[in-house]
Amino acid sequence: MYKISEFAEITGLSKETLRYYAEVKILEPAYIAPHNNYRYYDDGSYFLAILLGKLRRFGFTIQEMISVMEDESFSHLEDLLLQKKEKIQLQMEDLRQQTEEIDEFLKSGKEDVNDD
Amino acid sequence: MYKISEFAEITGLSKETLRYYAEVKILEPAYIAPHNNYRYYDDGSYFLAILLGKLRRFGFTIQEMISVMEDESFSHLEDLLLQKKEKIQLQMEDLRQQTEEIDEFLKSGKEDVNDD
DNA sequence: TTAAAACGTGGGGTGCACAACATAGTCAAG
């Protein structure tokens, strides 16, 4: 049983994130001490936390995480991952365009005050 | 003088964003009708709105937009733009890594339930 | 005149981070 700080360290999630995930019920502590409300996590929580950490990194919303956690077979997960991958590729393309736009903007700014 | 909907259309900013920008004083309407509080924008606001739209797209925070708008010479703008460009490139690299991680995750998920 | 469309304000939602304040736990000194 880990207290929140230790669990935060080993999972890479911040304490605030852990409290938040408990609040929204995607990762509830294995045990909560009644008299001081301390949250205790166990090895079962650990693997879920690692999974959630990855999903978070992949841009999953809380709602999507919920739908993943509710579906114990994780059958939905692969679809969502593929969706995220596509989304990420769109984002990359968008970022690429942004750098271009910044360059244009800088260039036009050097000559005069107009752009577009 | 444009009312908010028309101004939103021609600038590409949403009505909510316009109201928000007015609230935080980075783009205040040229005129506000006293008896109904309707916001009216003019061509002067137009150019500022276009500028802000670009900055927004480039990931400027409101604070940064404020500092840009306060500095009428726009001398600070170029530095910030270059910073943003670097940041965007870091983001692109991060997204690229994310797609790799998703691929690994999918691959490991097909074989067994482990990962890492 | 009347109903639809547009505008305003206010409040909730997002996914945490961060700070404030109150309790609790821990460890050493008295």
Next chain:
DNA sequence: CTTGACTATGTTGTGCACCCCACGTTTTAA
């Protein structure tokens, strides 16, 4: 064994940069 100090944890509230919904009022078109 108690006291003090330091650390950890809890809860609550605020901030970010908007989006969205609800409700009330005003404007506009028919």
